[in-house]
Amino acid sequence: MLWFSVIIVVGLVALVWSADKFVNGASAIAQRAGLTPMMIGLTIVSVGTSAPEILIAIMSAWSGSGELAVGNALGSNIANVGLVLGITLLVKSISLNQNTTFIDLPLLVLVVIVTGALLFDLTLSRGDSFVLLAALGLFFLHIIRNGQHSSGESGATPIPSLSPLTAWLTFLGGLGLLIVSSRALVWAASQIAAALGVSELLIGLTIVAVGTSLPELAASVMSALKGQADMAIGAIIGSNMFNLLLVLAIPGFWGTLSLQAEVLHRDLVAVFVTTLVLALAALYGWNRQAGVSKLTRNTGAVLLALYCAYYLWLFATP
Numbered sequence: 029m030l031w032f033s034v035i036i037v038v039g040l041v042a043l044v045w046s047a048d049k050f051v052n053g054a055s056a057i058a059q060r061a062g063l064t065p066m067m068i069g070l071t072i073v074s075v076g077t078s079a080p081e082i083l084i085a086i087m088s089a090w091s092g093s094g095e096l097a098v099g100n101a102l103g104s105n106i107a108n109v110g111l112v113l114g115i116t117l118l119v120k121s122i123s124l125n126q127n128t129t130f131i132d133l134p135l136l137v138l139v140v141i142v143t144g145a146l147l148f149d150l151t152l153s154r155g156d157s158f159v160l161l162a163a164l165g166l167f168f169l170h171i172i173r174n175g176q177h178s179s180g181e182s183g184a185t186p187i188p189s190l191s192p193l194t195a196w197l198t199f200l201g202g203l204g205l206l207i208v209s210s211r212a213l214v215w216a217a218s219q220i221a222a223a224l225g226v227s228e229l230l231i232g233l234t235i236v237a238v239g240t241s242l243p244e245l246a247a248s249v250m251s252a253l254k255g256q257a258d259m260a261i262g263a264i265i266g267s268n269m270f271n272l273l274l275v276l277a278i279p280g281f282w283g284t285l286s287l288q289a290e291v292l293h294r295d296l297v298a299v300f301v302t303t304l305v306l307a308l309a310a311l312y313g314w315n316r317q318a319g320v321s322k323l324t325r326n327t328g329a330v331l332l333a334l335y336c337a338y339y340l341w342l343f344a345t346p
Contacts, residue, residue, distance in 0.1 A: 029223070035216040039209045046205035047246030051254060053199025056190040078270040080210045080240040085278040088232075094279035098152065098287065099232020100240060101276040102295045105268045107241035109302040110335025112248050113264055117328025120252040122261055124310055124321040132265050133307040135170070139163065140300045143272050147296065150287045157280030164273035171266075206243045214239035229288060233295060233342060261323075268303070290345060298338045305334065 081104055085097035116122070124133075142163065146156040190198060217235040226235075244267055251260035279285050309330070313322040 032216040039213040042209035043246050046202045047250045049198050050202030051250045056195035078267045081275045085275045089279040089282040094285040095229045096232040097279045099229045100236045101271045103233035103237025104241050104271050105299045108264050110331050112245040114328045114332030116248045116252050122323045129310045129321040152280040152285040157277035160273045160277040210243050
């Protein structure tokens with residue numbers, strides 16, 4: 029038990045350090061490629077930080093533990109909005125552009141609703157997985173079409189000036205260490221949880237979900253501190269899209285998976301509520317004259333409170 033605790037502490041230190049390098053590299057790549065921080069966040073950053081969830085989903089489905097992957101996908105979405113964005117907003121307010129406020133966030137709410145409709149029969153079939161994967165393709169077309177028109181946050185901290193080789197080495201090195209350190213954290217925490225006799229679904233919703241959301245937390249906080257708030261929110265939206273449309277779909281490709289009723293009535297409801305609150309907060313904070321929507325510390329406090337309430341609900345469920 030002590031050895032696993034040491035791994036968790038070392039993993040946290042490595043996570044924070046690698047997140048700083050990761051954001052520096054991604055920002056430099058965005059600038060040199062002529063892309064906005066938002067588009068980098070929605071694509072490269074979100075795919076990179078979703079890699080642990082994707083790997084866990086594949087391994088879980090391969091070993092016949094599909095519920096772990098489902099719990100991980102839904103739990104990570106709740107953690108990304110409630111924990112990651114909640115803490116990020118407590119560190120620094122975030123300004124959202126028009127596309128994020130009126131297109132990206134409503135799309136995320138719509139994806140949650142579609143996911144609920146597919147899982148309403150408490151099964152995840154191969155057909156459901158193909159529908160989710162097709163929706164992911166449409167999302168990619170959307171960000172490719174509109175990403176170039178997203179504007180960066182005004183007054184942002186200047187992006188680090190790095191040579192192309194240095195930028196890519198910094199980005200890939202940071203990404204690699206992010207994945208390795210987060211996987212070490214998840215493994216150690218899962219070992220502790222298993223020793224305590226915690227169920228597979230609960231492990232996926234808590235230990236694994238929080239562990240795989242740590243890259244998003246580290247990268248988002250670092251992005252906000254560096255003034256690249258567009259990248260922070262873009263990474264969270266993109267990661268949640270990947271969790272629902274790819275990570276959740278993976279177990280279905282191995283065969284029809286039967287789900288517990290709590291997955292729909294408790295966990296997916298929590299995903300919907302946290303996502304809807306975020307979208308409504310963005311609409312409420314819209315300033316037509318400035319052309320931006322402001323997410324403040326108050327929104328962060330509400331999201332974090334919802335996350336804590338979900339955990340109370342989770343452990344109160346028999």
